[in-house]
Amino acid sequence: MTDQPAEPTPDDAAAEAVHLPVPDDPILAGLAGAFPSVEFVSFSPAAGPQQDIAHVPAAVYPEFVAAARDSGFDAFVDLCGVDYLRRDPRFEIVVNLLSHERRQRLRIRVGVPGDVVASITQVFEGASFYEREAYDLFGIRFSGHPDLTRILLPDEWEGYPLRKDYSVGSVPVQFKEAHQAT
Amino acid sequence: MSDTPNLVTGDLEAPTIEAPHDASPPIESDSADRRRRVHDVWVAGTEEPEWVRQATDEGAQELLPDADEPALATQRGVVVSDDYVVDDDVDEEERQIINMGPQHPSTHGVLRLQLELEGETIRRVKPIIGYLHTGMEKTAETLTWLQGPTNVTRMDYLSPFHNELAYSLAVEQLLDVDIPPRAQAIRILMSELNRVSSHLLFLATQGMDIGAVSMMIYGWREREVCLAFFEKVTGLRMNHNYIRPGGVAADLPDGWEDDVEELLSVVPAGVSEYEELLNENPIFLDRTQGVGVITPEECKALGVTGPTARASGIDWDLRKVFPYSGIDAYEFDVPVGKHGDVFDRYIVRVKEVGQSLRIVRQVLETMPAGDYRTEDRKVTPPPRKRIDESMEALIHHFKIFTEGFKVSPGEVYQAVESPRGELGMYVVSTGGARPWRVHVRAPSFAHVQALPVMMTDSLVADIVATLASTDPVLGDVDR
Amino acid sequence: MAGQTTPPGMLVTTLEKGVNWARTRSMWPAAFGLACCAIEMMATGAAHHDLSRFGMEIFRASPRQADLMIVAGRVSQKMAPVLRQVYDQMSEPKWVISMGACASTGGMFNNYALVQGVDQVVPVDIYVPGCPPGPQSLMHGILTLHDKIMTGEIRRETGLTKTA
Numbered sequence: 001m002t003d004q005p006a007e008p009t010p011d012d013a014a015a016e017a018v019h020l021p022v023p024d025d026p027i028l029a030g031l032a033g034a035f036p037s038v039e040f041v042s043f044s045p046a047a048g049p050q051q052d053i054a055h056v057p058a059a060v061y062p063e064f065v066a067a068a069r070d071s072g073f074d075a076f077v078d079l080c081g082v083d084y085l086r087r088d089p090r091f092e093i094v095v096n097l098l099s100h101e102r103r104q105r106l107r108i109r110v111g112v113p114g115d116v117v118a119s120i121t122q123v124f125e126g127a128s129f130y131e132r133e134a135y136d137l138f139g140i141r142f143s144g145h146p147d148l149t150r151i152l153l154p155d156e157w158e159g160y161p162l163r164k165d166y167s168v169g170s171v172p173v174q175f176k177e178a179h180q181a182t
Numbered sequence: 183m184s185d186t187p188n189l190v191t192g193d194l195e196a197p198t199i200e201a202p203h204d205a206s207p208p209i210e211s212d213s214a215d216r217r218r219r220v221h222d223v224w225v226a227g228t229e230e231p232e233w234v235r236q237a238t239d240e241g242a243q244e245l246l247p248d249a250d251e252p253a254l255a256t257q258r259g260v261v262v263s264d265d266y267v268v269d270d271d272v273d274e275e276e277r278q279i280i281n282m283g284p285q286h287p288s289t290h291g292v293l294r295l296q297l298e299l300e301g302e303t304i305r306r307v308k309p310i311i312g313y314l315h316t317g318m319e320k321t322a323e324t325l326t327w328l329q330g331p332t333n334v335t336r337m338d339y340l341s342p343f344h345n346e347l348a349y350s351l352a353v354e355q356l357l358d359v360d361i362p363p364r365a366q367a368i369r370i371l372m373s374e375l376n377r378v379s380s381h382l383l384f385l386a387t388q389g390m391d392i393g394a395v396s397m398m399i400y401g402w403r404e405r406e407v408c409l410a411f412f413e414k415v416t417g418l419r420m421n422h423n424y425i426r427p428g429g430v431a432a433d434l435p436d437g438w439e440d441d442v443e444e445l446l447s448v449v450p451a452g453v454s455e456y457e458e459l460l461n462e463n464p465i466f467l468d469r470t471q472g473v474g475v476i477t478p479e480e481c482k483a484l485g486v487t488g489p490t491a492r493a494s495g496i497d498w499d500l501r502k503v504f505p506y507s508g509i510d511a512y513e514f515d516v517p518v519g520k521h522g523d524v525f526d527r528y529i530v531r532v533k534e535v536g537q538s539l540r541i542v543r544q545v546l547e548t549m550p551a552g553d554y555r556t557e558d559r560k561v562t563p564p565p566r567k568r569i570d571e572s573m574e575a576l577i578h579h580f581k582i583f584t585e586g587f588k589v590s591p592g593e594v595y596q597a598v599e600s601p602r603g604e605l606g607m608y609v610v611s612t613g614g615a616r617p618w619r620v621h622v623r624a625p626s627f628a629h630v631q632a633l634p635v636m637m638t639d640s641l642v643a644d645i646v647a648t649l650a651s652t653d654p655v656l657g658d659v660d661r
Numbered sequence: 662m663a664g665q666t667t668p669p670g671m672l673v674t675t676l677e678k679g680v681n682w683a684r685t686r687s688m689w690p691a692a693f694g695l696a697c698c699a700i701e702m703m704a705t706g707a708a709h710h711d712l713s714r715f716g717m718e719i720f721r722a723s724p725r726q727a728d729l730m731i732v733a734g735r736v737s738q739k740m741a742p743v744l745r746q747v748y749d750q751m752s753e754p755k756w757v758i759s760m761g762a763c764a765s766t767g768g769m770f771n772n773y774a775l776v777q778g779v780d781q782v783v784p785v786d787i788y789v790p791g792c793p794p795g796p797q798s799l800m801h802g803i804l805t806l807h808d809k810i811m812t813g814e815i816r817r818e819t820g821l822t823k824t825a
């Protein structure tokens with residue numbers, strides 16, 4: 001992206017979106033073409049397989065996951081939440097997909113606007129328990145989930161433990177002779 | 183029984199049960215008639231009703247030719263037919279909800295299953311988990327990177343080395359250190375032996391849950407040999423905290439080759455004994471074939487991996503596809519099943535034990551010399567006696583064990599093939615001495631989610647067989 | 662039978678000793694294996710370290726038929742009421758062994774999710790340390806419990822042998 005005007009106008013924003021780097025991989029390039037607002041990042045760590053990450057805006061998230069599934073990433077691996085405390089958006093959903101035929105993984109990161117995001121249980125049945133866990137531990141609500149209830153903690157638990165502003169809840173250890181120490 | 187799993191390592195005979203070739207010849211009729219006539223004379227004149235005479239006289243109790251042959255075949259166990267008919271037109275009021283667990287001898291831990299039953303048929307299953315939730319992901323954020331394996335190893339407590347391995351590999355991707363080949367070989371040795379000991383426990387619990395209670399004692403026999411080796415190398419029988427970022431905690435002790443040789447002779451003998459007991463056992467086959475079926479498409483949609491997915495026909499093993507820690511240097515096969523039922527999962531795991539021992543033998547023969555952990559002193563602590571000699575070593579030791587080493591910012595997902603399936607770690611680092619987020623992709627979590635698919639419309643007696651065959655570990659599920 | 666005001670005499674003492682002896686000789690554990698310690702508990706019951714020599718190889722599934730509850734593993738907040746309910750279902754005399762660090766004190770998981778020590782929920786007689794304690798440690802704990810019952814250090818009043 002070389003020549004940018006001083007103040008981006010809406011037309012420039014559309015032009016900028018097209019200028020997102022297109023991934024080399026043909027399947028990912030196809031997805032990038034269909035979803036211009038998605039940013040693809042790839043990096044190859046020295047000691048491990050290549051990691052392909054798609055930063056997907058929440059507006060196109062379920063459609064993108066469905067398109068990824070249809071273009072070969074049909075094995076659902078993982079869905080989790082992350083709390084980046086002082087960042088906007090605060091919460092992020094990370095979905096991990098896998099293509100058996102092409103031996104490729106795809107990681108999809110979705111920033112959660114507020115704390116509500118769409119559910120992908122219609123696309124992958126296996127996301128059901130994972131989304132319940134993200135709700136249970138972070139408080140992220142998934143619209144369209146068939147049974148969004150707590151899964152790991154007791155039903156009447158208050159609070160979302162894995163949030164960064166929830167303390168770990170450690171109990172101070174009591175020592176026998178503690179009261180004698182001065 | 184005639185259609186058996188199609189194994190990649192097809193060097194063993196597919197077990198079949200042959201019908202007996204010579205059926206017994208029919209009884210000669212004239213002698214029976216003669217005896218019947220004698221009987222008639224004897225009871226003539228009494229008031230005995232006709233049906234009693236027909237049912238109880240000696241002639242009627244003889245084997246009738248051919249007409250009863252199918253029934254006899256079923257009784258003999260030659261032909262297995264599921265003659266249980268499921269009526270779909272039973273009204274809804276006949277359903278009852280039964281709670282199984284969380285304290286139950288056969289639920290492999292604290293799993294609670296809510297079953298909606300219609301007679302003996304299961305209509306709906308709802309797994310309720312969380313009874314072992316330990317907050318490990320939250321605890322991981324309070325521990326340093328070096329302390330991480332202590333926490334993570336207690337998650338899937340039947341394969342602790344795999345938890346540690348996945349975590350260490352993920353951290354090393356962010357650290358960008360070189361792991362020496364000896365450390366990689368030691369890691370493979372311990373994790374493959376862990377696979378063996380975990381599958382032996384699977385045999386024990388699978389057998390016990392189906393009713394072959396002696397399997398419980400037998401499975402532990404060989405497992406004790408493996409655990410004794412683990413204790414010798416790592417100091418603990420379980421939850422070892424041995425594989426750490428940077429290498430392994432200590433080198434293999436002197437004489438480990440003899441121990442592994444003994445293991446390699448004792449374990450296959452035991453496993454072949456169990457195969458002899460179970461593979462062609464008609465009761466075992468009856469209870470496991472065609473039970474708890476899951477198709478490959480369902481596996482992919484639900485996230486089912488590991489031996490459960492391989493038994494359904496998905497040829498996917500992370501050790502072959504995304505090799506880690508130098509495992510591609512060793513030759514081994516991956517058993518793949520065909521039917522996706524309980525029996526296939528059992529066979530796949532038994533064959534995997536043999537393949538893991540094959541890898542162990544190759545590691546034994548080709549173990550490289552060298553360091554057991556990386557040289558980078560900012561990551562691995564210096565040897566103890568260096569601390570007395572060098573100030574720098576003392577400072578490194580101090581910093582590593584108090585503050586902890588720092589890991590460059592980033593996020594990484596690293597998966598290994600644990601005995602249960604794909605065990606992955608998603609680690610997010612913000613450049614500090616403690617992780618920002620550690621998420622564990624637990625294989626048993628997806629398997630418990632897939633239980634309703636496997637159990638619906640089957641019988642109550644099949645619940646336990648199906649559950650045992652997916653080999654869930656509740657520490658994995660609840661974390 | 663011993664009454665409440667009978668002074669301890671030879672008959673009563675011998676009876677009490679006999680009752681204690683009988684209680685320790687076939688103490689059936691209730692299966693309450695939760696996590697990693699459950700695996701070591703199963704190992705203790707297996708052939709190599711044999712619990713059957715103490716008459717304890719059958720882990721009763723129903724708590725009503727058990728005398729001893731070995732809490733093996735970490736007790737989460739969701740499991741605590743279940744633990745209490747199982748303990749209440751056991752009939753007197755009953756004993757509790759808290760096996761492992763997590764059951765005794767919460768172990769290495771000092772966080773929101775675990776009950777920090779199972780003695781906050783049920784009364785515990787023996788604490789067995791370890792993470793997980795090996796079969797030898799667990800057997801040492803069980804035999805210590807047997808000794809304590811034999812010497813009368815741990816008493817259970819059931820109406821038959823009421824102590825003054």
